[in-house]
Amino acid sequence: MKDHFFTESPFKTLISFHKLIESLEEIAVSDIDYRANYAKALLKEIEPFPEFRSGIENLDLIYKNEKLIQNLLADLFPTALTHNEIKAVTIPFQNFSFNYTERLKKIVKEAGVSFDMSISNLNEYQFYIMNCTLILNEHYGQKIDYNNPLFYDIPNQNGIINQYRILYNADFIEITPTAAVKKLTQDEIDLLIDNYDNIALWKEKFPVNSWILKGFGIAILFDATIESAISKLKSNLLKPEMEQISLQNNFESIFRSIFKNSNLRIGLVIYDTEENKFINTSFNEDGSSGSFILSADQELNCENELLGCSFEKLLETKKPLCISNVEKFALIPGNEKLGNHLLDQNIQSCIFAPIINNNTILGIIELVSSNKRELNSLNARKLDLIIPYLIDTAERHNLDKQHQIDAIIQREYTAIHPSVYWKFRREASKYFETNRQNKDYIFKEIVFKEVYPLYGQIDIQSSSEHRNQTVKQDLINQVSTLIKILDHRELHSSLVVLKQRKFELKSFLNQLQFPLKADTEQQIQLYIENEIHPILNNRESGFTKEISVINYFESLDKKSGMFYHSRKKFDNAVSIINKKLASLLDEKQAEAQLIFPHYYERFKTDGIEHNIYIGASIAPSKTFDILYLHNLRLWQLQIVCEMEMMHHQLKNSLPYELEVASLILVFSSSISIRFRMDEKRFDVDGTYNARYEVVKKRIDKANIKGTKERITAKEKITIVYSHSNEETEYLNYIKFLQFKNILEPTIEQFEVEELQGVSGLKAIRVKVRNDNEILTLKKYSYQDLLNELN
The missing domain is CATH 3.30.450.40 (GAF domain)
Structure with missing residues (x-):
């Protein structure tokens, strides 16, 4: 048997049977002879061991007198119940026990020699506090219910952990203070109750070994495994x-x-x-x-x-x-x-x-x-x-x-940005509460007034020309391959129709030497599907067994049934550019929300477009200042620079080399945006605000005034604006980023040709440095710029 006493306790523990001995002494002088004789005989047996009454400190005395102690405790541990009850003598909350019933002995034996009989859910800190609460309840009349259920976790012979809950009988224990104990006031007790985690305070009020716990307890176990x-x-x-x-x-x-x-x-x-x-x-x-x-x-x-x-x-x-x-x-x-x-x-x-x-x-x-x-x-x-x-x-x-699933649908199909989600939620809550009262509810339109727009794009240059060129290349390759197959077969066949089909294919090949017409691709595709493939698939024609025909069909795209080699390289290149740039923009935009909460959306086309709206109505719980708009504009310019740099590092590894050009539209007047229920997206609201949308849709195809040159150019950022204060603001941003070695020194300024219904636009164009080794740039705030200027 091992003892596992906790090292520190407010109690000096004396294992004593004094209350049991006093009970035996009363029985010994009673009138019931057989009881009196039994008590006298037992008292005589324990007479050589005064420690049984005064208190045992040396545990060896218990181990050497197990049989005598078992006899002394016989009334509390009846022999008739020893194979049924799960009981032992213990000191409450201590990992120490002896005088097991036969059933408990069997349980411990099945657990194995390595098993230690210790409480599974009690540590030294909890042990100390529990003993202190015993004193508060017993001597100070408190009614503190601190004791949580305690358990022994004991494995059985099959390795299953059975859990036994412990109930304590403390009838044979008495608690007394030593001379050094100072009586606590109610204020001190209240302080302890409010400071469970302050073990130093508990030890100050209840020092180690300052109280005497004399007697023994009985631990009664029951199987609470299930x-x-x-x-x-x-x-x-x-x-x-x-x-x-x-x-x-x-x-x-x-x-x-x-x-x-x-x-x-x-x-x-x-x-x-x-x-x-x-x-x-x-x-x-x-x-x-x-x-x-x-x-x-x-x-x-x-x-x-x-x-x-x-x-x-x-x-x-x-x-x-x-x-x-x-x-x-x-x-x-x-x-x-x-x-x-x-x-x-x-x-x-x-x-x-x-x-x-x-x-x-x-x-x-x-x-x-x-x-x-x-x-x-x-x-x-x-x-x-x-x-x-x-x-x-x-x-x-x-x-x-x-x-x-709802989150995925919202993200992928009907996205509502977190910055404006609160307003949709408020409307939905009103609808929910109204419907509970069986009333009709008319949804209010979601409108955000007086917000400042920011628009930017990084566009794949000449994407339509590139796409047409790859379509043409695939058609040329497919038609040329079919002509070679028919050429080879014509030598071994008497089919006159092969000459006719070959002639028609060569006619298509001649057409493909000129720019594609709108219906050329569809016309060639239908011809091949209806006139050529049936011949190649005809077993009697002899084509089906030829390696060149087998290889041809294996080269076809499963969806379109046509060659898709050049187009696939182009589409993959566009997809890679869009994915990389969109991921970068989304990641950095989450950081930008820390400037001031704002609405953000982006679209993948042949490149990436993004809209940002910032203003007091989007975050009414916060105080909006125009400084946040300036910070966001500087952030936007830096992110577009970073996207340009990412593309530059990426383009050499693309399956189809493509160039990009960037554009930022500056609009200093506040506008209103409204959620269009039919389109499930935000749009500008009102006739006056429509000017912004007109400019946004037409500006990227505009030319420099008086020339045929587009305002956008590869690896350059074009900033379009209307007013001189906007020009001053962005020139300051550009000079600051030039100083930080992000933009090249040359600045181009020019007027933009008149668009339908819009005139007076101007632009700044500047090239991004592409020799920066670090892709992720340090972000500078508007305050950094002001500090630099000062």
């Missing part, structure tokens, strides 16, 4: 899904405790009622299947023949499928595939129980064992204790999944 396991399961199921994934082994340990089965393994599948299929939860840490039904499959239709007739019955009756002997089950017609599927995983007995709520199956909990008859219809009843918590988890899983 209740404790269910409590742990409930706690784990309440955790976020990502944390649950890392708790797979913990879940199995809990289920093994409940079913007292060390071979038990668990799985879980979610049932999709809409599509009538099971979905894997990927429950294991390694991301592998969390199911024994699905195994490596991620989904399984409920009508799949693998499940068989027994599983169909489970879905119909909504009652558990219990298989105590899988080998026998596999011999039943209709169950062969499922039975063999389970046997392949070394499953000999299993329970598949539906998780049901409102008569709807949410999922299936799977319990399997590698031994026959360990799982059966009798112990399946234990699932009645667990299923209610699994229902909550399955419902939460479905709800979380729905929220994620």
